[in-house]
Amino acid sequence: MKLTAKSIIRRYSCTRSRKDSPGSFYSWAETQVMMQYNQLARFVEINNSSFLNYPYQLIDNPADLETALEPFIAAKIIGIDCETSEGIDPYQAKIRLVQLAIPHHPVIIIDLAAIDSSDLSPLRQLLKGNALKVGHNLKFEWMMLAQAGLKPSRPFFDTYLAYRVLTAGLKCSLSLEAAAAQLLNVKLDKKLQTSDWSGELTTAQLQYAAIDAAIVLPLRTNLKRQLKKALLWSTALLEFACLPAVAQMELNGMWLDKQQWQLLKEQLEAQQKALERELSSLQIPSPNKQICLLPEFTNSINLRSPKQVLAALQAQGIPVSSTNTQALIPLVNEYPIIQALLDYRSLSTRISTFAEGLVQHVHPVTERIHPNWFQIGAKSGRFSCREPNLQNVPRNPATRQCFKPASGHVLLKADYSQIELRIMAKVSGDMRMIAAYSKGEDLHKLTASLVLGKSLSEINSSERQLGKIINFGLIYGMGAKKFKNMAQAEHGRVLSLEEASQFRKRFFESYAGIAEFHKHIRRSWLQGIRESRTLGGRRRLWSKDSQPLLNEMLNNPIQGLSADITKLALAKLFAPLNRTGARLICVIHDEILLECPIAEVEPVKALLKCSMVEAGDKFLTPIPCEVEIQMIESWGG
DNA sequence: ACCTAAAGCGCC
DNA sequence: AAACGGCGCTTCAGGT
Numbered sequence: 227m228k229l230t231a232k233s234i235i236r237r238y239s240c241t242r243s244r245k246d247s248p249g250s251f252y253s254w255a256e257t258q259v260m261m262q263y264n265q266l267a268r269f270v271e272i273n274n275s276s277f278l279n280y281p282y283q284l285i286d287n288p289a290d291l292e293t294a295l296e297p298f299i300a301a302k303i304i305g306i307d308c309e310t311s312e313g314i315d316p317y318q319a320k321i322r323l324v325q326l327a328i329p330h331h332p333v334i335i336i337d338l339a340a341i342d343s344s345d346l347s348p349l350r351q352l353l354k355g356n357a358l359k360v361g362h363n364l365k366f367e368w369m370m371l372a373q374a375g376l377k378p379s380r381p382f383f384d385t386y387l388a389y390r391v392l393t394a395g396l397k398c399s400l401s402l403e404a405a406a407a408q409l410l411n412v413k414l415d416k417k418l419q420t421s422d423w424s425g426e427l428t429t430a431q432l433q434y435a436a437i438d439a440a441i442v443l444p445l446r447t448n449l450k451r452q453l454k455k456a457l458l459w460s461t462a463l464l465e466f467a468c469l470p471a472v473a474q475m476e477l478n479g480m481w482l483d484k485q486q487w488q489l490l491k492e493q494l495e496a497q498q499k500a501l502e503r504e505l506s507s508l509q510i511p512s513p514n515k516q517i518c519l520l521p522e523f524t525n526s527i528n529l530r531s532p533k534q535v536l537a538a539l540q541a542q543g544i545p546v547s548s549t550n551t552q553a554l555i556p557l558v559n560e561y562p563i564i565q566a567l568l569d570y571r572s573l574s575t576r577i578s579t580f581a582e583g584l585v586q587h588v589h590p591v592t593e594r595i596h597p598n599w600f601q602i603g604a605k606s607g608r609f610s611c612r613e614p615n616l617q618n619v620p621r622n623p624a625t626r627q628c629f630k631p632a633s634g635h636v637l638l639k640a641d642y643s644q645i646e647l648r649i650m651a652k653v654s655g656d657m658r659m660i661a662a663y664s665k666g667e668d669l670h671k672l673t674a675s676l677v678l679g680k681s682l683s684e685i686n687s688s689e690r691q692l693g694k695i696i697n698f699g700l701i702y703g704m705g706a707k708k709f710k711n712m713a714q715a716e717h718g719r720v721l722s723l724e725e726a727s728q729f730r731k732r733f734f735e736s737y738a739g740i741a742e743f744h745k746h747i748r749r750s751w752l753q754g755i756r757e758s759r760t761l762g763g764r765r766r767l768w769s770k771d772s773q774p775l776l777n778e779m780l781n782n783p784i785q786g787l788s789a790d791i792t793k794l795a796l797a798k799l800f801a802p803l804n805r806t807g808a809r810l811i812c813v814i815h816d817e818i819l820l821e822c823p824i825a826e827v828e829p830v831k832a833l834l835k836c837s838m839v840e841a842g843d844k845f846l847t848p849i850p851c852e853v854e855i856q857m858i859e860s861w862g863g
Numbered sequence: 864a865c866c867t868a869a870a871g872c873g874c875c
Numbered sequence: 876a877a878a879c880g881g882c883g884c885t886t887c888a889g890g891t
Contacts, residue, residue, distance in 0.1 A: 530886060532870060550871070575872045579884050604881050608875085615883045618874035702879035709879085781880035815875045815881085866891080875881080
């Protein structure tokens with residue numbers, strides 16, 4: 227197959243997945259769901275009330291359970307919801323109710339407080355079955371059910387993820403309430419969601435519980451139609467396939483050596499104290515400061531306050547108009563105090579956010595850290611992670627060495643090598659990049675040689691570093707000025723603005739495919755197009771009240787496809803990984819971290835590599851996909 | 864006393 | 876004015 231920049235761009239711009247083809251028909255079951263929805267909608271209209279009546283059957287004994295679930299055994303699609311008591315932490319909360327919905331049937335509400343877990347096997351079998359489980363934010367249900375010994379099996383349809391796939395980039399509420407209102411014109415009353423589900427339940431509570439399970443069925447029908455119409459069906463399927471891996475990862479958590487962490491904290495605090503002394507000359511500029519008799523109370527400034535720091539620096543005659551790092555870096559050599567200030571601020575973050583902050587999230591029950599993972603947390607489709615964010619733990623070894631596997635285990639750390647650069651090579655079809663990757667050449671070295679006008683063998687490690695900055699900056703539209711600053715800040719190489727813009731020019735001359743790719747995106751940006759797609763079909767929208775930035779549109783296809791690839795790897799990994807003793811514990815965009823029993827290292831390594839490479843190959847061919855796997859005793863190596 | 868925006872810094 | 880992109884957390888500063 228002949229690859230040219232134009233042909234790839236053309237293909238890129240009209241990428242269609244077969245599975246996304248519109249005009250699909252609906253099954254009988256789906257038609258029934260729509261009829262049910264129509265009845266529901268009519269009811270709302272007539273009553274003009276936020277409270278909906280919906281038939282349900284409360285099951286509070288083992289004998290009724292088996293009978294009640296009979297109609298569900300043959301069902302292909304089941305709406306699922308849970309209500310919990312004692313909070314929403316899967317390690318502390320308890321499931322009170324499991325609600326199950328199928329079309330034209332009362333919702334079955336199972337009271338787990340009234341049924342012994344040994345009598346739940348009909349429910350367990352049902353959840354293990356092949357029916358499509360539909361719910362809103364199923365990660366929560368999955369974790370709760372898994373903790374109750376009722377782990378549900380694929381396939382899943384998560385209306386929350388589906389709604390996010392459909393609206394990625396837009397600011398809108400993704401709650402079930404908002405989705406039902408927006409897509410079905412049904413008003414749900416969520417006031418009871420946080421009510422007490424531990425004691426005697428009221429009719430209103432049961433009614434609320436029933437509606438939540440029932441509503442996801444028409445919601446799914448609506449979302450499926452819209453996803454197919456928007457050519458987002460394969461993206462949604464990818465998210466659904468990835469969901470159980472994410473839920474399991476959140477349950478697994480990550481172990482932190484608290485004692486070692488405490489030692490680290492003390493070291494950082496000592497370093498900070500030393501810097502504070504070094505920075506004591508930074509004082510409040512005051513015209514009458516000589517009247518202050520107790521300078522330690524009056525003249526010292528708050529080093530975390532940009533406003534006070536700016537005034538103090540200016541008082542020392544240092545020519546600054548801003549205290550941000552970019553502005554201060556060029557002054558580091560001339561004024562030693564600047565470096566101390568930068569170090570101080572860095573230490574402040576490492577102490578408050580990490581040394582003090584992270585340890586507060588060690589779970590009292592598991593003694594591990596279980597962050598909230600959001601599999602579509604970013605507009606590009608990337609994951610985000612909160613409370614705490616494990617995706618921005620400082621890289622320095624002393625910090626990461628505190629993250630360790632359980633005893634008898636090691637960590638397996640797998641990284642995609644230069645994934646975004648490879649994606650750029652793929653989507654732009656740049657001939658030089660394709661040739662370099664197929665020969666196994668080092669792209670950073672290549673860029674340095676092209677821009678500096680030297681042969682590959684002449685490039686030293688410092689020049690390669692410059693090539694790296696050029697590669698990662700310029701492919702996303704960095705301007706000459708920012709590039710100049712970055713070359714100095716991260717590489718220590720002082721460039722004039724002319725040199726910087728000369729390098730930039732040579733970069734795009736050397737990689738004509740990238741230049742062409744940028745032109746193509748710029749054209750659609752100029753036309754006022756408000757969406758961006760990845761090669762996998764994932765879409766990001768811009769709302770009408772926010773003008774898309776060109777650089778956002780340049781970046782999205784790259785960053786978004788990287789997310790697609792990682793998610794596909796996780797989806798492939800999930801089932802086979804569960805047949806081993808290894809556990810997924812962390813995902814940092816292009817890095818996957820497993821905790822693996824020592825005895826199983828070799829097979830798990832092979833499985834991990836295979837899943838990731840297969841996922842990469844699906845989108846990157848003919849660009850080779852490289853995955854590096856390390857077996858380590860701690861995250862720090 | 865509490866809320867919000869911005870600055871700053873950590874990561875990919 | 877469009878000028879690397881994507882996040883989350885803590886602190887400060889100014890407001891109600």
